[in-house]
Amino acid sequence: MTLLPLPFLFLFLTSLPFSVISQLDERSTLLTLKRGLGDPPSLRLWNTTSTPCDWSEITCVSGNVTGISLKNKIITATVPTNICDFPNLETLDLSSNRFSGDFPTVLYNCTKLRHLDLSQNYFNCTLPADINRLSPQLELLNLGANAFSGDIPTELTSLSKLKSIFLDSNNLSGELPEEIISWKSLVTLSLSKNKLSGKIPRALGLLPRLVDLDLSENKLSGEIPPEIGNLKFKTLNFSSNMLTGEVPDKLDNLAYETSFLNNTNLCADKRVVKLQDCRKVLRRSKRLPGTIFVVIVVIGALILAVTLVLTFVVVWNYIRKPRTSRADIFNKDCLKSFMYNICIKYNGR
Structure with a gap:
């Protein structure tokens, strides 16, 4: 067997495109990640003979790993500590698995993360007070269908680039923080099926891009702030709370016909919304x-x-x-x- 001269070998290695070298490094990191996840059978195609950018769970841009999707892979391990060892990682989807325990603060190391989906797992305990240490570039945060409890940390409002927040189907309690006014880019907010109480913050009505809002199945009380009526919603759901008073005039139309159901003391002036008539309520109160x-x-x-x-x-x-x-x-x-x-x-x- 003839060995290549060392100078020629060095020249060959240095002539390789940087993207190829990067893929080799990231393949090694991904295989370490696979072992940290307990070598699930669903990742059997991750091996040393294939290229990571060809794996269905991996997204690449210019040969660099930018997305990892492990949705519904029946993973029961904890989130590995090297999950963020990809300098260009922007999307991480760990949804529909069996991860459990506290919120994985190791994700603070994913400094370029834009989309984070941990929904439909078994995470529990309270959301950490330093959750604002997540990537400042974060645009989507989905923690729905877990078992998180306690208040929504005020620090979460420091992530001002968030566009979509899903915290539905947990055990969150307490009041909504007024500091949500800082979510100027927010488009979607889903907090349904929790134990939230107190009043709906008027600050919600001051978020100019908010078009999808779901606060249903909580314990919210008081009147609906009139500022909410200034927004043009695609979807709006305040049903199954303890709201009182009159629905703002601009929300009293067919587009929101089922948005306010199961609020015993809520009323509307028009019959298009399926609520009791405010005029009848007023007459009863006078009698x-x-x-x-x-x-x-x-x-x-x-x-x-x-x-x-x-x-x-x-x-x-x-x-x-x-x-x-x-x-x-x-x-x-x-x-x-x-x-x-x-x-x-x-x-x-």
């Missing part, structure tokens, strides 16, 4: 003092009637009771004295 007055009158009449009946019974019994005169009392005393004297004489006393 309320009259109703109370009638109840008071009825109760008073019953008390008076019972008093009269008892008085009649007492008087009647008094009238029917036999009377004893002073003469009768005197005669009885005399009779008792007479009989006493006879007894004394009879007994020889």
Whole structure:
């Protein structure tokens, strides 16, 4: 076997395109990642004889890994520490697996990440207070259908480039932070099926690009801020909360016919929205003092009637009771004295 001279070998290696060398490096990193994920059978095509950019789970641009999609791969391991060892990674999809435990803060190292999807897993505990350490370039954050609990961290609002946020189907509680005003780029916000309480922040109505808003199936209360009516929604869902008052005029149309269902104390001026009529509610509220007055009158009449009946019974019994005169009392005393004297004489006393 003839060996190539070292100078020729060096020249050959240095003449390789940088993209080829990069792919070889990233293939090695991806295979390490595969082992960290427990070598799932779903990734059996990841091997040393193929090119990463040809793998269906990998997206490349100019030979560099820019996207990793491991959706529905039945992965049960924890998120590996080298998940961010790809300098150009912009998209990471780990959805529909069996990841569990705390929020994977190792993702803070993905500094160019734009899309992060961790939905439909078993992550739990509270969202970390330093969640703003995620990539400042982040545009999509999907944490839906997990078991996260506690408040929505105010620090999340520091990620000002977010366009889509999905935190639905968790156990999140507390109030929505007013600081959401910083999400000026926000287009979609889904917070349904949680335990959020308090009022809907008026700041939501000041987000100029917001067109999809879902706050359904929470415990939100109070009135809908009129600022919400200034937005042009494609989808809007406030149903199954504890909202009160009147739906803003600009939302009172057929486009939002089912947006406010199951809010017992919410009303609308027009019949196109499937809510009770505010005018009828107002009339009922005006009649309320009259109703109370009638109840008071009825109760008073019953008390008076019972008093009269008892008085009649007492008087009647008094009238029917036999009377004893002073003469009768005197005669009885005399009779008792007479009989006493006879007894004394009879007994020889």
